[in-house]
Amino acid sequence: MxxxxxxxxxxxxxxxxxxxxxxxxLERLGHTVDFPAGQTCCGxxxxxxxxxxxxxxxxxRFVDQFRDSEAVVSPSTSCIAMMKDHYPLMAERLKDEKLKxxxxxxxxxxxxxxxxxxxxxxxxxxxxxxxxxxxxxxSCHGLRSLHLGDGPQRLLRAVRGIDLVEIxxxxxxxxxxxxxxxxxxxVSSAMLSEKIRGVxxxxxxxxxxxxxxxxxxxGGGLHRERTGVRPVHLAEILASEExxxx
Amino acid sequence: xxxxxxxxxxxxxxxxxxxxxxxxSQLRKNVRHATNVIQAKRARVVQEMPDWQELRESGKQIxxxxxxxxDFYLEMFERNCxxxxxxxxxxxxxxxxxxxxxxxxxxxxxxxxxPTEVIKIKSMTTEExxxxxxxxxxxxxxxxxxxxxxxIQLGHDQPSHIVVPALHKNxxxxxxxxxxxxxxxxxxFSELGGTPQDLADAARKxxxxxxxxxxxAVSGANFLVAETGGVCIVESEGNGRMCLTLPETLISVAGIxxxxxxxxxxxxxxxxxxxxxxxxxxxxxxxxxTGVDKAPSGGDGPRAFHVVLMDNARTEILADEExxxxxxxxxxxxxxxxxxxxxxxxxxxxxxxxxxxxGAILTPQLMEMHHAQSLPYASSLCGACYEVCPVKIxxxxxxxxxxxxxxxxxxxxxxxxxxxxxxxLKAVAKVFxxxxxxxxxxxxxxxxxxxxxxxxxxxxxWIDWLPGMLGGWTQVRDLRVMPKQTFREWFExxxxxxxxxxxxxxxxxxGKNGH
Numbered sequence: 001m002x003x004x005x006x007x008x009x010x011x012x013x014x015x016x017x018x019x020x021x022x023x024x025x026l027e028r029l030g031h032t033v034d035f036p037a038g039q040t041c042c043g044x045x046x047x048x049x050x051x052x053x054x055x056x057x058x059x060x061r062f063v064d065q066f067r068d069s070e071a072v073v074s075p076s077t078s079c080i081a082m083m084k085d086h087y088p089l090m091a092e093r094l095k096d097e098k099l100k101x102x103x104x105x106x107x108x109x110x111x112x113x114x115x116x117x118x119x120x121x122x123x124x125x126x127x128x129x130x131x132x133x134x135x136x137x138x139s140c141h142g143l144r145s146l147h148l149g150d151g152p153q154r155l156l157r158a159v160r161g162i163d164l165v166e167i168x169x170x171x172x173x174x175x176x177x178x179x180x181x182x183x184x185x186x187v188s189s190a191m192l193s194e195k196i197r198g199v200x201x202x203x204x205x206x207x208x209x210x211x212x213x214x215x216x217x218x219g220g221g222l223h224r225e226r227t228g229v230r231p232v233h234l235a236e237i238l239a240s241e242e243x244x245x246x
Numbered sequence: 247x248x249x250x251x252x253x254x255x256x257x258x259x260x261x262x263x264x265x266x267x268x269x270x271s272q273l274r275k276n277v278r279h280a281t282n283v284i285q286a287k288r289a290r291v292v293q294e295m296p297d298w299q300e301l302r303e304s305g306k307q308i309x310x311x312x313x314x315x316x317d318f319y320l321e322m323f324e325r326n327c328x329x330x331x332x333x334x335x336x337x338x339x340x341x342x343x344x345x346x347x348x349x350x351x352x353x354x355x356x357x358x359x360x361p362t363e364v365i366k367i368k369s370m371t372t373e374e375x376x377x378x379x380x381x382x383x384x385x386x387x388x389x390x391x392x393x394x395x396x397x398i399q400l401g402h403d404q405p406s407h408i409v410v411p412a413l414h415k416n417x418x419x420x421x422x423x424x425x426x427x428x429x430x431x432x433x434x435f436s437e438l439g440g441t442p443q444d445l446a447d448a449a450r451k452x453x454x455x456x457x458x459x460x461x462x463a464v465s466g467a468n469f470l471v472a473e474t475g476g477v478c479i480v481e482s483e484g485n486g487r488m489c490l491t492l493p494e495t496l497i498s499v500a501g502i503x504x505x506x507x508x509x510x511x512x513x514x515x516x517x518x519x520x521x522x523x524x525x526x527x528x529x530x531x532x533x534x535x536t537g538v539d540k541a542p543s544g545g546d547g548p549r550a551f552h553v554v555l556m557d558n559a560r561t562e563i564l565a566d567e568e569x570x571x572x573x574x575x576x577x578x579x580x581x582x583x584x585x586x587x588x589x590x591x592x593x594x595x596x597x598x599x600x601x602x603x604x605g606a607i608l609t610p611q612l613m614e615m616h617h618a619q620s621l622p623y624a625s626s627l628c629g630a631c632y633e634v635c636p637v638k639i640x641x642x643x644x645x646x647x648x649x650x651x652x653x654x655x656x657x658x659x660x661x662x663x664x665x666x667x668x669x670x671l672k673a674v675a676k677v678f679x680x681x682x683x684x685x686x687x688x689x690x691x692x693x694x695x696x697x698x699x700x701x702x703x704x705x706x707x708w709i710d711w712l713p714g715m716l717g718g719w720t721q722v723r724d725l726r727v728m729p730k731q732t733f734r735e736w737f738e739x740x741x742x743x744x745x746x747x748x749x750x751x752x753x754x755x756x757g758k759n760g761h
Contacts, residue, residue, distance in 0.1 A: 052650045
C-alpha cells in the first residue's frame with residue numbers, strides 16, 4: 001500500500017526520530033511511504049485554544065495535500081482526533097460544499113499510526129525487538145476520542161524482549177492539554193506529578209505512548225527530576241530490531 | 247474560604263484562586279478522597295446497567311427535545327401547575343427572582359405578621375442568585391436543612407460541589423464547626439462526639455426544632471413536569487421532604503431549564519441522575535408534588551405553593567446553537583468527580599457555585615461572557631467529563647466554543663495590543679499557512695533557543711528556563727532542544743541519496759530514539 005505520512009508540525013520539528021521510525025516500520029511491512037511536502041499543521045493548537053478562524057485555512061491545506069492519498073497515517077492521537085472530531089464541523093461552518101464532500105471522503109482513509117497497524121492492517125506482531133521494561137501511557141485523545149482501547153498494548157505485547165508493565169492511573173490525563181500547561185501551569189504541574197508517580201511506581205525504564213505531546217510533557221518532568229526514565233514513542237519501539245545495539 | 251459568597255463578577259481568575267487553594271493540603275486530600283469514593287460508587291452502579299449508553303442517549307434526546315420546544319413546555323407547566331392550585335411567577339433575572347421570593351416570604355405570615363425565618367432545601371439555583379443574602383437583608387433568616395448545606399452555612403463557608411457542597415471538609419472539621427456554631431436552647435453541643443452517628447444526631451436535633459417551628463419553606467427543583475404541573479426533588483436525607491410537607495407556604499425557585507415534558511420522562515432521568523450523582527440506584531427520597539391539597543378539611547402539605555420560573559441568561563444560552571447543550575445539565579456532578587483539574591483544586595477555585603467542568607461552561611454563559619473568562623481554559627480537554635455525563639453534554643466541545651468567544655473579545659479593536667498571546671498565536675497561524683515560512687521558522691527556532699540550551703551528560707541540549715508566559719512550562723518541566731535536522735529535511739535528503747528506495751534498512755536508526 002502507498003501510505004502518505006502526515007508527520008504533524010511538532011513531530012516534524014521536535015521529534016523527527018518518531019517519523020523515521022514510522023517510515024521504518026511501514027517499509028519493513030512492505031509498504032511505500034510518501035511525504036506530501038506542503039503539509040504543515042492540523043490546526044489543533046489554534047482550534048483548541050479558541051483561535052477558530054486561524055485554524056480554518058489549515059483544513060483546506062490538509063485536504064489539498066492528501067486528497068489523492070490511498071491512506072494517511074500520523075503518529076499523533078491528538079492531531080488525528082482534531083481532524084476526526086472537528087474537520088467536518090469546520091467544513092460545515094465554512095459553508096463550502098465541495099470541501100465538505102472532500103473531507104467526508106478523505107477522513108475514513110486517515111489513520112492514527114497504531115490504529116492503522118491494528119485495525120487497517122490487522123497486525124499485532126510487526127517484528128520488533130525491544131529488551132526494556134516499558135509502561136504505556138494512554139493519551140486522552142487516543143482513549144476517549146479515537147477509542148484505541150488496548151490496540152497499542154497488543155502491539156507492545158508482541159514485541160520480543162519487552163517487559164510491559166501497566167501504570168496505575170492509565171486513564172488519567174498527564175496534565176498537558178496544549179496551552180493548558182502554560183495557562184494553568186500550577187494545576188498542570190500537580191496533574192503531571194501524579195502521572196510521574198505512576199510511571200516511577202512501575203519501575204519502567206521507558207514510558208511510551210502514541211502521542212509525543214503527552215510524552216514531551218511527561219518526559220520534561222521526568223528529566224527535570226533526573227529520574228533517568230525516558231519517553232519513547234510507540235513507533236520507535238516497534239521500529240527497533242535485534243542488531244540495533246539496544 | 248471565608249463567608250464571602252462565590253460571585254463570578256468579583257472572583258479572581260481561576261489560575262490565581264487555584265494556586266492559593268492548592269497550597270491547602272488538607273483540602274486537596276479531602277477532595278481527592280471524596281471524589282474517588284463517589285467515582286467508584288458510580289462506576290459500580292453504572293457497570294451493572296446493560297443499557298447505560300442507550301439510557302444516556304434517551305436522556306440526551308429528552309433534554310434536546312425539551313430545549314427545542316422550551317416555550318411550549320414552560321407554558322404547559324404554568325397551566326397545569328396553576329390548575330392544581332400553584333401560583334407561577336416569572337423572573338427575567340436574579341434580581342427579579344430575589345424580589346419575588348422576598349415578597350412571597352413576607353406575605354406568607356399568619357395574621358399579617360411577616361416571618362423572620364424560612365427553612366430551605368438544598369438548591370443550587372438559590373445559591374446562584376445569592377438568595378440567602380437578599381433574605382437576610384430583608385430581615386429574614388434562612389436555615390439550610392440539607393446536612394451539607396448546614397455545614398457550609400454554620401462554617402461561614404461556600405459550596406464547592408453541586409451535589410456534595412461540603413465535600414472539601416472532612417469529619418473532624420465538621421465536628422469542630424458543629425461544636426463552635428450550633429446553638430440551641432437547652433442543648434449543649436460542645437461535648438459532641440466524632441462518629442457519623444454523633445454528627446447526624448446533632449444535626450437532627452438542631453434541624454427538627456426548625457422543621458416544627460418555621461412555617462415557610464424555600465426550595466429549588468430537580469425537575470418540573472409540564473404534563474402535570476408537578477415539581478420533583480430528589481434527596482438523601484428526608485430533610486427536604488420535611489420542608490415540603492410541614493410548612494404552610496412553599497416557594498420553589500427553578501431555572502427554566504428544569505422542565506421535562508412528561509411524567510414518563512422521569513423514568514429515564516431518575517435512573518440517570520442518582521447513579522451519576524451519588525452512585526445510588528435510586529435516591530432515598532423522591533418527592534413529586536403537584537399544587538396544593540384543596541380538600542376543605544385540609545389535607546397534607548402546604549396551603550400556599552409558589553413556583554418562581556427564572557431565566558437569568560438561560561435564553562441567551564439557548565440562542566447559541568453551539569453551546570445550548572449546556573442547558574441539558576441535570577446537575578449530577580459526575581463531571582466534577584471525574585475531572586482531574588477539579589480533583590486538584592476543589593470547587594472554590596471556579597469562583598462560582600457551579601464548579602468543575604459544568605461550571606466552566608455554565609458560569610461564563612450565565613455571566614453572558616462578561617465575567618469568568620478564565621474558566622473555559624480551566625481544562626486540559628481530557629474528555630473525562632463528557633464520558634461520564636448522563637445526558638452526553640460534550641463539555642470539551644463547548645469549552646472550545648467559549649474559548650473562541652473569549653479570543654474574539656480579546657482580539658477586537660485595541661484589545662489585541664494588550665495581549666501578547668493573541669498576537670503570538672495569530673503570528674504562528676500565518677507560519678502554518680506556508681510551507682516555506684514554516685521551514686524558515688523551524689531554522690530560526692533552532693537558532694533562537696541556542697542561548698537557552700544546556701547540554702546534559704549525553705551531549706543533548708535541554709532548556710530549563712523560558713521567558714514570559716512560556717515560563718509556565720519550565721516551572722516543573724525541562725524541554726529538549728530541537729534536533730539538528732527536521733523530519734522533512736531527513737526525508738528529502740534520503741530521497742536524494744537513494745531515490746526510489748523502499749526497504750527499511752536502518753531508516754534513520756529509528757530504534758535508537760535519537761537521544
